[in-house]
Amino acid sequence: MNIDFHSPENRYTYASRAAHPDWAAAIRSVLDPVDIQVADVGCGGGIYSAAWLDIGAASVVGVDFSEEMVRAATERNGGPPNISFRQGDATATGLPSESRDIVFERALIHHLTDYTACFEEAHRLLRPGGHYVIQDRTPEDITIAGSPDHIRGYFFECFPKLLDTELGRRPTTPSVEHALRAAGFVPTQTTTVWETRTTYAGIEELSQDLLGRVGRSILHYLTDSELAELVAFIAQRLPAHEPIVERDRWTIWCADKSH
Ligand SMILES: C[S@@+](CC[C@H](N)C(=O)[O-])C[C@H]1O[C@@H](n2cnc3c(N)ncnc32)[C@H](O)[C@@H]1O
Numbered sequence: 001m002n003i004d005f006h007s008p009e010n011r012y013t014y015a016s017r018a019a020h021p022d023w024a025a026a027i028r029s030v031l032d033p034v035d036i037q038v039a040d041v042g043c044g045g046g047i048y049s050a051a052w053l054d055i056g057a058a059s060v061v062g063v064d065f066s067e068e069m070v071r072a073a074t075e076r077n078g079g080p081p082n083i084s085f086r087q088g089d090a091t092a093t094g095l096p097s098e099s100r101d102i103v104f105e106r107a108l109i110h111h112l113t114d115y116t117a118c119f120e121e122a123h124r125l126l127r128p129g130g131h132y133v134i135q136d137r138t139p140e141d142i143t144i145a146g147s148p149d150h151i152r153g154y155f156f157e158c159f160p161k162l163l164d165t166e167l168g169r170r171p172t173t174p175s176v177e178h179a180l181r182a183a184g185f186v187p188t189q190t191t192t193v194w195e196t197r198t199t200y201a202g203i204e205e206l207s208q209d210l211l212g213r214v215g216r217s218i219l220h221y222l223t224d225s226e227l228a229e230l231v232a233f234i235a236q237r238l239p240a241h242e243p244i245v246e247r248d249r250w251t252i253w254c255a256d257k258s259h
Pocket residue numbers: 005014041042043044045046047048063064065066069088089090091105106107108111112217
């Protein structure tokens with residue numbers, strides 16, 4: 001079963017870590033984030049909303065259709081006047097037209113059945129000359145083999161049925177670029193990046209994170225006993241008493257709204 005983003009049980013699943021400097025470097029390699037106004041759509045617990053401020057954005061508004069996520073994001077990041085969160089759908093955010101320099105969507109679009117309305121909404125929100133930045137994983141990113149450098153690959157080695165689920169929902173570059181053009185955007189660059197997700201003190205800490213299905217919607221497709229099997233499978237393949245660095249490969253699509 002897919003994750004229920006609206007359940008109080010999952011409120012903190014996308015609020016429990018900080019964005020790694022890998023992510024900041026990837027963003028700086030595609031645009032200058034200083035003094036811009038950002039909409040972070042599908043913001044979850046606001047990990048990346050806060051990260052945009054850290055790299056110099058003037059203001060960020062996070063939007064999520066889940067009241068629980070908005071609550072977690074506000075708890076985690078509330079305080080500074082230049083960051084705020086609101087409930088809204090990616091297809092109808094309720095934000096004013098032409099009010100943002102950047103619309104950012106990380107790990108959102110694989111949860112959508114159709115990109116069109118979401119991309120059209122991003123186009124509406126952007127000022128002329130604004131940039132749309134989408135971060136997600138393609139089938140190529142997903143199918144990288146499991147190894148101590150790519151722990152997520154073990155999920156699919158242990159449970160091939162999860163790969164079928166992923167391949168059914170993850171975006172391909174041609175489909176994203178086609179939908180961007182249809183929504184009026186000019187795709188400018190598509191790039192891949194390895195982003196460190198978390199460094200764990202050891203296998204016990206990683207196992208607890210996996211057993212909690214923290215921030216990994218794909219693990220909601222496993223039963224509790226299957227999840228325990230997966231955790232044991234991974235534990236056999238990683239060092240017992242050393243820090244573990246979990247990194248994932250992502251694709252970033254950039255597109256411009258013309259002047
Ligand atoms: C995988 S989480 C990613 C959260 C955050 N962007 C991150 O990378 O940590 C996907 C988020 O998108 C939200 N979401 C899913 N479909 C949505 C929609 N149609 N409109 C707005 N938010 C949506 C979910 O509630 C969830 O918080």
